[in-house]
Amino acid sequence: MGPRMKTIWIISDGLPGHFNQSIGLSEAIQSRFKHEATTIDVRLKYKALRSLMRFIANYLPWLVGQETLSFFYQHSEIPSNKPDLIISAGGNTLFANIALSKAYQANNIFSGTIKGYNSHLLDKVFTVVPIKGIKNNVVLDLPPANIKPGSENQDKPFYTLLIGGDGAGYAYTDTDWKQLVMAITDIARRDNITWKITTSRRTGNSVEELLRQALEEAAVDGAVVDEAIWFSSNPQKVVKRFLEEGQIIFCSEDSLTMVSEAIYAHKPVVTLQPQIMKPEENDSMALEKYQHKQFIIRTPIASLSLQKFEKERFCKTYPDIQKQIADVVAALWS
Numbered sequence: 001m002g003p004r005m006k007t008i009w010i011i012s013d014g015l016p017g018h019f020n021q022s023i024g025l026s027e028a029i030q031s032r033f034k035h036e037a038t039t040i041d042v043r044l045k046y047k048a049l050r051s052l053m054r055f056i057a058n059y060l061p062w063l064v065g066q067e068t069l070s071f072f073y074q075h076s077e078i079p080s081n082k083p084d085l086i087i088s089a090g091g092n093t094l095f096a097n098i099a100l101s102k103a104y105q106a107n108n109i110f111s112g113t114i115k116g117y118n119s120h121l122l123d124k125v126f127t128v129v130p131i132k133g134i135k136n137n138v139v140l141d142l143p144p145a146n147i148k149p150g151s152e153n154q155d156k157p158f159y160t161l162l163i164g165g166d167g168a169g170y171a172y173t174d175t176d177w178k179q180l181v182m183a184i185t186d187i188a189r190r191d192n193i194t195w196k197i198t199t200s201r202r203t204g205n206s207v208e209e210l211l212r213q214a215l216e217e218a219a220v221d222g223a224v225v226d227e228a229i230w231f232s233s234n235p236q237k238v239v240k241r242f243l244e245e246g247q248i249i250f251c252s253e254d255s256l257t258m259v260s261e262a263i264y265a266h267k268p269v270v271t272l273q274p275q276i277m278k279p280e281e282n283d284s285m286a287l288e289k290y291q292h293k294q295f296i297i298r299t300p301i302a303s304l305s306l307q308k309f310e311k312e313r314f315c316k317t318y319p320d321i322q323k324q325i326a327d328v329v330a331a332l333w334s
Contacts, residue, residue, distance in 0.1 A: 006035035006333075007081050009106075011042055011088035011096050017257035018090030021111045024144030025087045025126070028325035033333070035084070041076040042069075042096045053095040058118045061102070069099040082106070085329070089144075091115040098122065107332055111144050113282060124328055128260075129285040138328050141293070141319040143256075147240060147264035149318075157193040158226060159184075160246025162239065162258050163211070165202035168283055170254035171276040176301050177207060180272065181214040183304035184250075185224050190305075194226040196242045202254065205232040243267075248309055256283055259296065264321075268314045269296045272304065 008029065010022045019039075026037045044050070053072055056063050069075065073096055082104050088097045089111040098121045101108035109124040119125060119134040126144065131137045161184060166172060184195055199208050208230045218224050229236050239258075243249060243265040251262045253271040262269045271287065279287065290296045294315040299307055 006033050006084045007079075008035050008037045009079065009083040009086045009100065010037055010039045011086065011093045011100070012039050013042060013088075013090045013092045015090055017255070018088075018093070018112075020146040020257070020261075021089035021144045022087050023146040024321075025089075025109065025111060025325060027146065028144060028322040029085070029329050031322050032326035032330060038079050038081075039076075040078065040096075040100075042073045042093060043075070044092055045072060045074055050092075054116050057095055057098050057121055058116075061121075064095075064099050064102050066099065066103040069096055069103075072096075084333070085109065087111075109329070109332075123332055126325070126328075128289065129282050138324075140321055140324055142263055142295075142321050143260050144321065144325060145257075145261050145264050147243065147261045149264065149266040156226075157191075158196050158246050159187070159191070159193050160242040160249045161195055161197045162242070162249070162251040162255075162262065163197065163199045163203055164252040164254040164258060165200070165204055165207060166254070167202055168254050168256070169277060169279040170252075170274055172207070172252075172274045173276070174210060176274040177210050178214055179301050180304070181211060181218055183301065185215075185218040186305040188224045193247070194223055196227045196238075196245060197225055198229040198236075198238050198242060199231045200255070200258070201231060203231060208232055253277070253279070253287065253298065256286055259287070259290065263290065263295045263318075266318050268309050268311055270304075270307075270309055271296050271298050273298060273300045275300070275302065 008026055010026060012019045029035060083106045086097055086101050086106050086108040094115060094117050097108050097110055107123045110122050111126045113127060114125055119136055125134060125137045126140055127137060128140060128143055130139050188194060215225055229238050243262060248268045249262040249265060250270045250272060251258050253273050259271055291298055297313060
């Protein structure tokens with residue numbers, strides 16, 4: 001009779017970027033330890049009480065448990081089987097992660113910055129940028145992700161474009177978007193390719209209409225776009241497929257999740273910058289790290305068409321993030 005299969009609980013706040021990080025953690029652990037993973041969905045009842053939740057966790061730990069979880073969150077059913085490990089990503093899951101870990105005496109890990117919570121409330125904290133003074137901080141080359149490397153389409157050359165929108169210190173103007181369309185039109189003709197494009201929740205309908213109209217006008221002299229997904233009117237989960245099919249991945253810089261998922265494709269990645277940008281310090285440090293390791297080339301939209309993106313400008317080998325994560329959990333469980 002072999003060893004008992006491990007049980008992992010994934011705490012999800014419903015945001016795809018956070019959930020995919022948690023799935024990435026689970027899959028990395030699965031590569032070493034076969035386990036059963038169960039998702040517990042949580043939603044804050046009172047966002048205004050987040051500082052109180054942090055205070056209770058940090059200074060009144062005897063109050064933290066399943067009852068306080070139910071007071072602060074709406075949540076799905078708690079499984080009956082005891083977990084060996086609780087994992088989550090996203091600041092709104094931190095209290096739930098800590099409360100369930102304490103209630104069931106289970107190890108717990110978190111992906112992301114810990115928003116003022118005491119680090120000793122978590123067994124391991126995974127980040128891309130080091131957190132000063134935290135001994136249980138594990139610095140990864142890339143954040144966990146639910147993306148695997150893929151091959152490109154050999155029959156017809158495509159470039160992939162992932163478009164975000166305003167947020168995280170980035171603000172896009174109509175000029176930025178029009179310059180982007182001009183750039184991808186020039187690149188399509190210069191490199192003899194067509195594009196696969198998807199927008200996202202952050203883009204918005206008005207920007208999508210502007211892009212759609214500009215691309216229709218640009219296509220008069222020949223095909224520019226092979227496939228376009230306009231998320232606000234026709235949401236589809238195509239990012240994984242587009243990452244696999246593109247030879248080069250272009251990605252607006254406002255979403256670190258999108259950028260890291262693009263890097264996981266193990267292909268050249270170009271991040272696009274609007275004229276107005278002031279990224280948060282942690283995001284800025286992560287992007288600088290990615291550029292230093294040659295995972296990405298950071299490029300202003302205004303000068304995009306002036307650059308070429310030969311594969312020699314990017315890294316030749318990529319880190320094994322799954323192994324990095326699995327090694328940490330193996331040490332935790334040893």
